[in-house]
Amino acid sequence: MRRLWAALTFYTALPLGRLGRLQFEGIAAWLPAVGLLLGGILTLAALLLQIFPPPVRAALLVALWVLLTGGLHLDGVADTADGLAVNVPKSFADTERPAVNGLSRRLQVMRDSHTGAYGVLALVLVLLLKFAALSSLQVWPLLLLVPAWGRWGQLLAIALYPYLRDQGSARFLKDSTSLPGSLWPGTLLLLAITGGVGWAGLLAWQPLLLWTLGSALGALAVGHWLYRQLGGHTGDTYGATVEWSEAIALLWGSLIGPS
Template sequence: MEWWRRWYFLWGGDSVGAAILFYTRLPWPPSWPVNFDRIARWITLMGLLLSLILLALDLGLHWLGMDNLLQSAVVVSLWLALTGGLHLDGVADTADGLAVTNPSKRLAVMQDSYTGAYGVMAIAVVLLLKTFALASFSDHGLASWALIMALGWGRWGQLLAIALYPYLKEEGKGAMHKRNLKPGQDLLLGTMIIVFGGVGMGYALTIEPWLILGATGSSALIAWAVGRWLAQQFKGHTGDTYGAVVEWSEVLILLGLSLV
């Protein structure tokens, strides 16, 4: 068994397993060691993994002849279940913080466990836009690929935000990501995963090469812009705004691709 453990740690299995446990509700063998120190480097891989599960469900429901809108609602529901609402919680807290006109009080409002009216509305808007955006695709292959682009590049936006902007709290889950990130190599790894994964799946789903190129560039731009805008509003990031970067980037990427 010693060779197995060496191989497991060599390719970073302990870190990948921890990323699965942290970012998703997917199972991981409890006897396999995990290490949460540098899981942010695998966040785009988690996006690809989750998108492939959703893609399989989407294709299966389409084959069964389910109505487009209902099919999209089921896919978005599983999307929420697979993440446990991890990033959606950040959307609510960030919206409540942005509703405060005094910037110095925003972090205090976000730390309150109570979800305000703006937070509830933000969650509703995110879920509705995702559902209707997916239902609006006339090309089902493009809809499936849009899932991959949204989940992958949305999480790349979070990775970029961790690397580029200051973290505003001394403790918290987000602080762990910021403290342990190696910006150069981790950002390179995360970018390579989503670029090659997105391009490869695009070709597999027979997406036009010009669209693959254009959507890759625009998705990266959207994810960067969302992270930058939130950093400007708060003068940095927190774990909640990291989640908001993911969710709003996903929404905007889906909306953009639905226009093709």
């Protein structure tokens, strides 16, 4: 319970009190559960905001989404985009010095607290995609699942790929996450809740299965693509993985009509 509380304290901006001495090691395993809680809050808000036109409701939901996380992952989107914008002359698969220097320069740019033009563009794009998808979303139970599948993508990135910095604010996440022990609890919980949405008749099984497959593959693809670009992950790319995975899940959801 303390580890779950620690995960909520670390990953959200919810006004939570202290529950004894919090244990932050291994909190990445709770990422899908954190996403389900955030999704539940967003789904309830979406139902309460039905009095507004779809674009207004979408804008309010995006704003609430940012407030719930304190913009933690959006900062990663901007920093990752700025780092990827650095020109690297050689592939990271090579062992030549230009590639090493290029990676070092990218990591240096990502650590810089100033946001560059590419970072701003990435922020605008991801928020615009979320807004557009929410404006078109007709099956609101999916909103319960979107933040969870986005954080499942982050859990995969933490567990599967190397961490690029010797020290960093997210280094402890990698060091305290193991395969397969850290993956299966959250994955089973997420699959169970997703199945519960279908069992309760909130969404027909065929579109739910297709959406789940698309969201899972999207989350996996984002983490893998960032790994291929950088040779590993950092705390910034963990955040970027969440945001882009959520955007992909929402885009898939916008294609589904009410059953």
